[in-house]
Amino acid sequence: MSDLGTKARELDSADELAPLRDRFVLDGTVYLDGNSLGALPANVPDRIADVVRRQWGELRIRSWEESGWWTAPERIGDRIAPLVGAAPGQIVVGDSTSVNVFKALVAAVRMARTDGGARTDDGTGGTRDRDEILVDATTFPTDGYIARSAARMTGCTLRPVTPAEVPGALSARTAAVLLNHVDYRTGRLHDLPSLTAAVHAAGAYAVWDLCHSAGALPVGLDEHGVGLAVGCTYKYLNGGPGSPAYLYVRRELQDRFDSPLPGWNSHAEPFGMRPDFEPASGARRGRVGTPDILSMLALEAALEVWDGVPVEAVRAKSLALTDFFLECVVAYVPDGRVTSLTPVPHGERGSQVALRCADAGEVMKRLIERGVVGDFRHPDVLRFGFTPLYVGFADVERAARVLAEVLR
Ligand SMILES: Cc1ncc(COP(=O)(O)O)c(C=O)c1O
Numbered sequence: 054m055s056d057l058g059t060k061a062r063e064l065d066s067a068d069e070l071a072p073l074r075d076r077f078v079l080d081g082t083v084y085l086d087g088n089s090l091g092a093l094p095a096n097v098p099d100r101i102a103d104v105v106r107r108q109w110g111e112l113r114i115r116s117w118e119e120s121g122w123w124t125a126p127e128r129i130g131d132r133i134a135p136l137v138g139a140a141p142g143q144i145v146v147g148d149s150t151s152v153n154v155f156k157a158l159v160a161a162v163r164m165a166r167t168d169g170g171a172r173t174d175d176g177t178g179g180t181r182d183r184d185e186i187l188v189d190a191t192t193f194p195t196d197g198y199i200a201r202s203a204a205r206m207t208g209c210t211l212r213p214v215t216p217a218e219v220p221g222a223l224s225a226r227t228a229a230v231l232l233n234h235v236d237y238r239t240g241r242l243h244d245l246p247s248l249t250a251a252v253h254a255a256g257a258y259a260v261w262d263l264c265h266s267a268g269a270l271p272v273g274l275d276e277h278g279v280g281l282a283v284g285c286t287y288k289y290l291n292g293g294p295g296s297p298a299y300l301y302v303r304r305e306l307q308d309r310f311d312s313p314l315p316g317w318n319s320h321a322e323p324f325g326m327r328p329d330f331e332p333a334s335g336a337r338r339g340r341v342g343t344p345d346i347l348s349m350l351a352l353e354a355a356l357e358v359w360d361g362v363p364v365e366a367v368r369a370k371s372l373a374l375t376d377f378f379l380e381c382v383v384a385y386v387p388d389g390r391v392t393s394l395t396p397v398p399h400g401e402r403g404s405q406v407a408l409r410c411a412d413a414g415e416v417m418k419r420l421i422e423r424g425v426v427g428d429f430r431h432p433d434v435l436r437f438g439f440t441p442l443y444v445g446f447a448d449v450e451r452a453a454r455v456l457a458e459v460l461r
């Protein structure tokens with residue numbers, strides 16, 4: 054066995070999280086695509102069977118109350134809360150990330166405009182509303198598309214800037230800033246505490262997209278004063294294909310959260326069936342229509358794999374996995390065939406490694422044929438996601454070894 058093979062075995066035997074792998078359904082594949090679709094937690098199939106056969110099949114309409122369907126969005130939000138550093142009562146689950154980006158961004162603009170001092174001197178003695186939204190220029194496309202539409206609807210200009218440029222781009226015009234905690238392509242981790250503070254100091258609101266950080270590293274929403282955040286649950290939270298997303302609204306802002314999608318589920322009295330809208334209090338204000346119960350309850354079961362698992366331990370293993378992968382790539386892959394786009398400093402790295410590579414699409418196909426599953430991101434990126442709950446160090450060594458074989 055090679056030196057790195059031996060090292061992998063040693064790292065695996067010292068890994069306290071290694072037994073968690075048994076909480077998932079896995080085969081002999083090295084699965085490094087949990088940053089796109091997390092693996093299936095072993096308890097989900099039976100739970101879903103019960104939800105379908107008993108809760109729906111037998112209890113039918115009674116399940117909205119007796120099986121806790123009606124309150125699932127807030128209950129499951131409270132289950133996600135500790136993973137992203139939030140106290141209970143601030144997260145609601147439902148809709149897609151795209152829809153929650155829309156809700157949060159429009160609500161952020163509305164709040165910025167109703168804050169004291171929001172109207173600024175326009176230099177001619179007149180006043181001007183906050184009329185600019187900054188968006189991460191490198192964002193996953195859906196956020197950019199939604200931000201453009203939100204800007205049009207609120208009469209704002211949309212200004213794409215890199216996260217590093219945000220502090221210099223903020224002004225008295227800025228209403229809201231849409232940022233990613235971890236970049237989906239490079240795996241770069243952005244500085245959430247300092248960017249949030251800078252946005253707030255400018256009198257604006259930051260909306261954080263946590264898709265690529267929640268479940269992989271501590272986020273600290275409450276601690277860092279974040280106002281609004283969204284994220285998906287099908288990556289590191291393993292909720293399943295199309296599992297519902299979530300919306301965090303900081304407690305102090307909840308009474309001012311003015312949703313652009315007020316539906317009957319966010320009404321103070323949904324069954325009052327009244328023509329006038331009166332918003333519910335608390336996290337429920339972020340709901341819209343009837344929750345997607347089957348997906349939601351699959352997610353609830355999936356979150357049980359986190360019982361007794363501190364997110365700090367997950368982060369430590371994630372960094373060890375990505376460090377080890379980079380080490381193996383340097384050792385095995387012929388010089389000059391790949392370039393890492395992922396930052397080396399731990400403080401700037403999420404839980405994936407992105408390698409720029411000629412013919413990346415073809416290379417990824419060959420990797421998948423050989424049992425190493427990552428993904429290809431246009432135009433030239435091989436992306437490998439490391440989910441510490443089920444990826445081990447031997448997987449990492451094998452992935453780098455197979456990559457080297459494919460590239461040789
Ligand atoms: C950063 C980011 N935001 C949003 C999305 C898309 O969210 P949804 O399909 O849930 O709307 C993804 C991935 O699909 C993503 O990586």
Ligand SMILES: Nc1c(O)cccc1C(=O)C[C@H](N)C(=O)O
Pocket residue numbers: 088089090193237295
């Ligand atoms: N949500 C996805 C889907 O429905 C199909 C295929 C991929 C996805 C993804 O999640 C992509 C992912 N957000 C990315 O970072 O590229």
